[in-house]
Amino acid sequence: MSQQISENIILQANHLVKSYSQRSGRFGFGSSQVKALDDVSISLKAGSTLAVVGESGSGKSTLARCLLQLHPFDGGEVIFEGQDLAKLQGQALRDVRKYLQMVFQDPFASLNPRMKVGEIVGEGLLIHGMGSATEQKQRMLQMLLRVGLSADDALKYPHQFSGGQRQRIGIARALVLNPKVVVCDEPVSALDVSVQAQILLLLKELQQEMGLSYIFISHDLRVVRHVADEIVVMHKGKIVEQGAVEAIYNAPQQPYTQQLLSAIPGRKAA
Amino acid sequence: MSEILKITNLSITPKNTPSRLLVNNVSLTLSAGKTTCIVGESGSGKSLTALSIMSLLSSQLLASGNIVFQGQDITKLDEKSLQSIRGAKIGMIFQEPMTSLNPVLTVGYQIGESLTAHLGLKGQALKDKITALLTQVGIPAERANSYPDELSGGQRQRVMIAMSIACEPALLIADEPTTALDVTVQAQILQLLDALKTRMNMAMLFITHDFGVVADIADDVIVMFRGEIVETGSKKDVLTKPKHPYTKALLACVPDAEGKKQLKPIDYAWLKDGLIEDKVVA
Numbered sequence: 001m002s003q004q005i006s007e008n009i010i011l012q013a014n015h016l017v018k019s020y021s022q023r024s025g026r027f028g029f030g031s032s033q034v035k036a037l038d039d040v041s042i043s044l045k046a047g048s049t050l051a052v053v054g055e056s057g058s059g060k061s062t063l064a065r066c067l068l069q070l071h072p073f074d075g076g077e078v079i080f081e082g083q084d085l086a087k088l089q090g091q092a093l094r095d096v097r098k099y100l101q102m103v104f105q106d107p108f109a110s111l112n113p114r115m116k117v118g119e120i121v122g123e124g125l126l127i128h129g130m131g132s133a134t135e136q137k138q139r140m141l142q143m144l145l146r147v148g149l150s151a152d153d154a155l156k157y158p159h160q161f162s163g164g165q166r167q168r169i170g171i172a173r174a175l176v177l178n179p180k181v182v183v184c185d186e187p188v189s190a191l192d193v194s195v196q197a198q199i200l201l202l203l204k205e206l207q208q209e210m211g212l213s214y215i216f217i218s219h220d221l222r223v224v225r226h227v228a229d230e231i232v233v234m235h236k237g238k239i240v241e242q243g244a245v246e247a248i249y250n251a252p253q254q255p256y257t258q259q260l261l262s263a264i265p266g267r268k269a270a
Numbered sequence: 271m272s273e274i275l276k277i278t279n280l281s282i283t284p285k286n287t288p289s290r291l292l293v294n295n296v297s298l299t300l301s302a303g304k305t306t307c308i309v310g311e312s313g314s315g316k317s318l319t320a321l322s323i324m325s326l327l328s329s330q331l332l333a334s335g336n337i338v339f340q341g342q343d344i345t346k347l348d349e350k351s352l353q354s355i356r357g358a359k360i361g362m363i364f365q366e367p368m369t370s371l372n373p374v375l376t377v378g379y380q381i382g383e384s385l386t387a388h389l390g391l392k393g394q395a396l397k398d399k400i401t402a403l404l405t406q407v408g409i410p411a412e413r414a415n416s417y418p419d420e421l422s423g424g425q426r427q428r429v430m431i432a433m434s435i436a437c438e439p440a441l442l443i444a445d446e447p448t449t450a451l452d453v454t455v456q457a458q459i460l461q462l463l464d465a466l467k468t469r470m471n472m473a474m475l476f477i478t479h480d481f482g483v484v485a486d487i488a489d490d491v492i493v494m495f496r497g498e499i500v501e502t503g504s505k506k507d508v509l510t511k512p513k514h515p516y517t518k519a520l521l522a523c524v525p526d527a528e529g530k531k532q533l534k535p536i537d538y539a540w541l542k543d544g545l546i547e548d549k550v551v552a
Contacts, residue, residue: 055452056423192311192479197523198535219452222482225529249527263457264527266482 010046010213011100011181015039016066016076018059036062037073038237044181049207049214051228051245053221053260059237060217064183067215068100069093080181098128101174105186107166111158117144118154121172128177143172147202164195168202175206183215188223200227221264225249233257274440274473275300275323280335282318282327282497292331293318294497300441300473305464307476307484307505310494311520316477319494320443323475324362325352340440358388361434365446367426371418377429378404378414381436388437403432407462424455428462435466442467445477460487481524485509493517501550513550515540 018037023030036059044050052060065071067078069085078085080096088096104110111120122140130136141151147168158166167187174182184203188196200223207214218224224231225245232242233256241254252258261267282293293315300306308316322333325344337345344355356362364370372380378400385391385399401411407428418426427447434442444463448456464487467474476487484491484505491508493501493516501514512518519536 055454193481193523194311194520194536197525197533200525200533201535220525221453222525222527225527226525226531226533245529249529259454261527263453264482265453265456265460265480266485267527 008046009043010081011044011067011215012079013040013042013063013067014077014079015041016063016073016078018062018066018071018073035237037066037076040076040234040237040239042232042239042242044213044215045229046180046213047207047211048229049216049227050230050232051216051218051224052232052234053218053224054234055219055260057236058234060219060234061185062237063234064102064185064215064217068097068102068183070102094128098124098130098177099180101177101179101182103167103170103174103182103184103187106190107163107170108158108190110170111166113158115157116154117149117156117158117161117169120158120169121154121176124173124177130177139176143176146206147172147175148198162195163191164198167191167195167199171199171202171206175210175212178210179212181213181215183217185217186219187216189218189220196223203227221260233260272302273299274302274340275475276336276338277319277323278336278338280319280322280333280337282315282322282331282333285330285332288332291497293322293333296335296494296497296499298492298499298502300475302440302473303468303471304489305467305474305476305487306490306492307478307488308492308494309478309481309484311479313496314494315497316494317445320362320445320475320477323441323443324356324360354388357384357434357439358437359439359441361437361439361442363427363430363434363442363444363447365449367423367430367450368418370430371426373418376415376417377421381414381429381433384433384436399436403436404429406435406466407432408458422455423451424459427451427455427459431459431462431466435470435472438470439472441473441475443475443477446479447476448483449478449480456483457486463487481509481521493520499549499551503550517550 016037017039019033019035021031022034040063042050052063054060062071066073080100085096118140121143122136125136125139141154144151144154149165149168188199191199206212216227228245230243231245231248233240235256241248241257248257252261276299278297280293280296281291283291296319308319310316321327323337327333336343381400381403382396385396391399400414404411404414409425409428448459451459460483478484488505491503491505492499493508495516501508501517508517512521522534523536525533
């Protein structure tokens with residue numbers, strides 16, 4: 001857990017609602033509404049990690065995407081440093097975006113196979129026009145080294161790397177712009193446990209160095225226990241329970257949370 | 271305790287590069303009524319070992335060694351004799367329940383296929399057996415007429431289990447059967463497999479990368495690393511008193527639900543010149 005957690009709320013979502021229409025009935029001629037987010041409110045304290053846990057279909061990834069305005073939502077608001085993101089458009093939204101970054105689940109699908117690693121990591125700097133070309137290159141290389149890659153790797157393509165190394169590239173891409181909030185959507189679920197441990201430690205170090213706030217989406221309650229300060233438990237688009245990590249693990253109040261915790265493999269034998 | 275399967279000195283190499291050992295000199299024994307977990311990271315050779323038992327390796331791979339199943343060396347059998355064992359005396363469950371079921375056939379039909387092929391069941395007898403199997407794995411009998419896409423992931427895996435135990439096999443191989451499932455569903459499936467193993471006195475070979483799952487289901491544990499077995503032992507010994515540096519390091523990477531543990535990435539310093547030394551095999 002990070003040390004310098006303040007009481008300042010850096011990112012807040014109030015009463016988010018998002019429905020998808022889904023084909024239903026025989027041959028999909030009908031349609032029905034699925035509530036992916038049903039009155040979801042969360043707040044992220046600056047410098048802390050808020051984990052969103054739930055099973056498939058609980059709406060946790062939809063929440064991540066709505067927070068970053070990657071998906072439009074039907075109702076509610078997302079406040080970042082006092083600004084309602086949904087009201088921002090065009091350049092104003094782009095300006096804010098550099099403070100809000102995302103690390104994706106699948107390190108194989110989330111990197112453009114035709115771009116070199118240096119281009120992938122440096123692209124954000126280019127788009128946001130941060131510094132001269134030389135400064136951009138320096139910053140890009142510095143970031144690659146920081147996540148445990150080498151300067152030579154900048155000239156390689158994503159397919160030349162293992163899953164763990166690709167996730168490092170994804171992290172470098174997200175952090176090169178000095179963001180304030182990083183949404184990590186299942187960042188370690190595709191990785192072997194030994195690589196998973198490396199990436200979790202890297203994320204924690206970077207959080208302390210750069211003062212980052214994380215939204216950490218995960219279905220793995222063991223991982224969450226290690227990274228989160230606070231937890232939100234989601235089920236069928238609704239928040240079932242939220243609170244400090246210790247409280248939720250030691251004394252879950254809701255039956256669904258209790259059920260989730262008791263299903264963690266290896267608990268009985270340990 | 272009766273011995274069901276004994277693998278001696280199994281090695282697997284690609285046909286075009288015989289010097290590369292994907293599985294290196296693996297020996298193991300499985301007994302009736304016991305669950306043996308093979309645990310390891312990707313590329314450790316755990317799935318290849320399982321596939322070679324069923325002679326299901328890709329034609330690009332070459333296996334050597336002996337695999338004796340109920341007293342018979344199955345590496346020497348022809349395809350026809352193998353077919354009478356596969357699905358009948360040895361059942362198998364795979365990781366992805368959607369890709370292992372045929373989407374255009376009802377699940378009842380698919381469960382029935384092996385019953386007809388191996389036991390010659392037909393008509394009402396076949397129907398009754400399908401109903402009994404579905405009930406046994408906790409699915410309502412009328413689901414026999416459903417197609418795989420009408421079932422949830424957990425139900426599909428239950429159907430796979432019904433198929434694999436249909437002919438009451440002596441050995442059940444489960445290759446990461448719960449990896450694609452949510453935790454609550456995973457817990458149910460593990461319980462079901464454990465109950466079936468006990469009731470039918472099967473030997474179960476359970477492949478997983480998750481030490482939590484090992485703690486729940488294993489009797490014995492085999493740890494594999496880069497194609498080799500580095501440690502074997504009872505669940506209690508391997509999980510609480512690991513001896514090999516790789517097992518220790520791997521366990522130190524696994525996050526615990528209590529959050530007490532300091533996670534430590536693996537330091538491969540004990541790998542001398544890339545060689546694995548001091549294997550701990552009980």
